[in-house]
Amino acid sequence: MTQETLSRSPIGSLIASKRRRREAGAAPETKSRPLTALSGLQLRLARTADATFEGHAFDPAEPERRLVVELLLDAVPVALERCERFDDSLFEQGPGDGCHGFRFALHPDLVAGARLASVEIANLPGGPRRSVDLLDAPFEPSPSPAGGVEWLGGLRLGGWVRRPADGATPLVEAYVDGERVAFARADRWREIGDGAAPRVEPAFLLTLPRFLADGSARHVELRHCGRQLPGSPVALVAFADALEADLLSRADLRDEAARGQLFDLACPDAVPFERFASFDARFFPVSATQRLGKPVALAVIGEETRGRETLAGPALKADGSWTGATLSSEDGPTSFGANDLVRFLEGAGAPSPVVVFLAAGAALRPGALARLASALENDPAADIAYGDLLLRMEDGTLHPLMLPAFDEERFLEQGSAALAFAMRRGAALKAARRGVTELFRLFLAPLENGAGRGTHLHVPGAGIVLAAPDPAVLGPVLQAATLAHFAERGIRADVDLRAEAVLPAVRMRRRMAARPATTIVVDACGPDGPAEIGPCLEALEATRMRTGAGILLVTAPLSEERRRAFELDGVPVLEALPRESRAARLGRAAERAETPQLCFLDPGLRPLAPDWLDELTGRLAEPLTGAVGPTIHSAGGLVAQAGLVLRPAGRHARAFLDRRAEDAGYGDVLRVARQVSALSGACLLTTRTAFLAAGGFDPQLFPEDGGDIDFCLKLRALGRRLVVTPDACLERAGSAVRPEGEPRRRLRERAERLLFARWPEAFACDPFYNPQLDRGPVPYSGLAWPPGAIRARRPTVAQPRHLPPGW
Structure with missing residues (x-):
């Protein structure tokens, strides 16, 4: 998780940093590092893990030269490496850039049984040799970099740090002009490849505060335990929304917008999921024009009391003309009576071309009903439209569940999109008359009629709040619905519950008459x-x-x-x-x-x-x-x-x-x-x-x-x-x-x-x-700032463009 910690207000921090730079002058004095007089070839070998050997080889007379060393086990050569790794201790001692280190990560089987490891300069007879007794010598601290950092675009920085001995989650801090502006826990993972023995180290994602996105170049220091990480300071530049938008807002620079778009593609910005509220307010503002063009029927499925709560939601008052009903059944929390649905759609819901199905307890956000209904009104080939969800956890926090375009395999095994969707009235009546009485199956009903996958539209935007589904309750319901769906389509399959899932999930196995070769x-x-x-x-x-x-x-x-x-x-x-x-x-x-x-x-x-x-x-x-x-x-x-x-x-x-x-x-x-x-x-x-x-x-x-x-x-x-x-x-x-x-x-x-x-x-x-x-x-890993194209979409791809060979 990325968090911001400011010692003063963002504006105050900027003013203070500018004052310090002005008082210090344009060319601050550069501190020089003390140098130690070194003579002769410098060769060091240390065992830092079971099968890892590190050190450096350096000629002070030729600090730009990179030597090659050879590792021997019991006098038998096993590996060569060019010395070009950064060695912090060597950098502190002598001239040069400190990039004269080496690291051999061998397979453990190669080291097993060996007694002595040695290293020497390759192709230098009579040169120095350093050895380590593999039976008695203890492990030494690694001189290799303790991590790394890179700019991911916008205000996002990513990297890794070496795992501490006590196993604690490392803390990484970001400093701008000497002020700590953000910090993050390294609670992710990254594989660091070194020869035959890759290792897994803690990784982090850090997002800087938005006030730094002002188009000015910044140098950000990333520190762990008070020391800068390799690659720090990081140079970056970020904009309030995007460079393209910034250029379009300036009359004299509009012609440069295309270049700004290329920059935004190469260096995209993002914010953590925890900042969904500011993301939503910035890019999905409630518009007074988001009102229903035609009446909409609202069918709330589930317990009567919770259904009334959904229909009494404040957002529905601003969405124009609609009529609603709560439909329930003793067969399960997402079940309804087929005859009850038919009576509702042929009665009070008859004037409505679109019916929105919601699980009882769901809360519609402003404009959500209009966005789903208009998506179907504008696309005659679609029968179902669904959006993204906000899941309310037990502690009251909201977590965005951003869904893909129609993914049949996922929605068969995880029916997350089936708890809130819009459907054409005619398609809903047809399904009810066929005996469909459950939300998960109703969402997939067009496939049972032989319709293509293009009947489902995804409308990006989290417009509906749902309590986080309970897998213990809805898992068996989804299992039964998937089996019924397959039976209707004549597909023989086994469907089992998946354990340890946060959302209701099943595993399906299609049966085959014979296994193809x-x-x-x-x-x-x-x-x-x-x-x-x-x-x-x-x-x-x-x-x-x-x-x-x-x-x-x-x-x-x-x-x-x-x-x-x-x-x-x-x-x-x-x-x-x-x-x-x-x-x-x-x-x-x-x-x-x-x-x-x-x-x-x-x-x-x-x-x-x-x-x-x-x-x-x-x-x-x-x-x-x-x-x-x-x-x-x-x-x-x-x-x-x-x-x-x-x-x-x-x-x-x-x-x-x-x-x-x-x-x-x-x-x-x-x-x-x-x-x-x-x-x-x-x-x-x-x-x-x-x-x-x-x-x-x-x-x-x-x-x-x-x-x-x-x-x-x-x-x-x-x-x-x-x-x-x-x-x-x-x-x-x-x-x-x-x-x-x-x-x-x-x-x-x-x-x-x-x-x-x-x-x-x-x-x-x-x-x-x-x-x-x-x-x-x-x-x-977060929310795009700004987001991509927000329009209704299908899981289709355009035909390829012809490219002449050699172009």
Whole structure:
């Protein structure tokens, strides 16, 4: 949680800081650090963890030179590293920038049994050597940086700090001109990749107070335990709303608004969820023109007394003409009598083209009724409109639940949107006459008629306050409704309650007459691929035995002996051609495979349970599902992949990287299956027919990066769904943080530009991510300031734009 602590008023702080700068003069004296006279090569080695060795190598005569050191275990060389890490102690002692440190993070098995660790300058016979006795020497404090900080855009700063020995949650403080203006607890997580031994450290998100968003450049110091974090001070600039809006407000700078828009996309601002009240007041003001154009029927479902409270709400008095009734049934808290609904809609509600259904106890906010009704009036193809919710907890606090565009998989397993929605009167009558008597099922009723997913409209904006649903009460109700929905559609499925959910949730498993045959395509042509082949095939053996899936190994050319060994084990090999791109070789693999399903798998992933492929196959059994992905965990126990969130300018962000594997995620979304706009190619199940029909991974436009996202968007343009499930979990061996060299970075940036040029509408507003949520690099971490486009939307994507090859 981010909090602000001001020693004086914001205005007073600004005046005081300006006075200090004026009195100090324009060029304050720079304090020099004392230097210690060093001579000869400086070499230090310390053991800072079981399999971690750190130190520095430095030549005072050549402070700009970066040496290379070699680590030996019992006189056997095991690793090399260039000394370029920052070493705080070295910086304090001598000349240079202090970036002469090294850190070896070895696999624990490599250190087990060793007695002596040594380090020496590589290729320098007779040079100095430092050693550590692995049996007796104690661990020493690490000289490596104790954290890091970066600007995320606007007034948002993010980073990490080293975990304290006592396990307490670290406190990070922000200072501007010597004044503490904000602080935050490091209550999130980040994986710090160092060789084969990644570690998980506390991470933080800090939001500065809004008075600093005045268009002036700032330098912000981030401190932990009184010391600045590496990367501090951070230079930033922020605007009251956005740079584009600021430029448009100035007559002489309106022509620069387009450039301002680019800045806002690159450096988006956000505020924590705790500041919803100020966010709502700024961007969703109550308008006197938000009144009902036509009469609306209001059906409150549930207990009579609470229903009357809803109908007596103060916001309804300002919403114009409406008529309401409370409908209840002994069958459950969200049930009603079908005949009662028909009588209401044919009687008092007959003049109303739209009926709004609310759970008893809900409170409408000003303008909410008009916004839902007008969304249906303006879109003849839609039957249902729903908005975002404010959940009232037991202590009275309100928490915004920002929902996606219609997500069938999520709303089948978590019926959060079904407690408040608007529906056309004719569609509601049709459902009631078919015997639909429950809110969760009524929300999905258009699908039972064979209507497409386009009948549901999402209207961004939290217009309805609900008491937080009780899973113990509503969970069984949702379970029964989902089973009845499947039965009406002729789908055989098992539906079970999910435990430990904050919101009512179920797990559904579609039954299959027969399990389709699957080929698991393992692409081992990457840098770590050859070393991962053996462990990967061993980890997949249980899956092969359980499902009968085949494996196709894509690898660099092998010796004839090794190739035959793989084929004797039932693993055919497809050798990559010289300089063949990833997209091209996976395309050849798909053509060679003869099974109905293809599962592309990174060799560094390990299934956490043998039924992972069964879960993916069950999700893919739904006819309109184009691809399915699992949830991937890091070796450190964090979420590494849980679907991709599309960002403007062709970028994407992995959701929930700052969460532990057991975390429920924002709105419990890590506990239920859900739809996303794109899946990672690290593990992706699709049908061979769909892969070939959509053109697979495009080798011309996206030879290495971006092909998986482009393929996913092609499936979505064809009307197919992309699903990520929490019930199939894989773990990435080693570090999920991979160093990116300059050539790879340029390829990635080019892929981002091409993706944006090809799919501009999809990246401008991800339909499965709410436009009110933070658009920075950490999805689901706050509220966007300002929000994205606030308009009614469907989960559709425009057709791709043609790009000539080579552009």
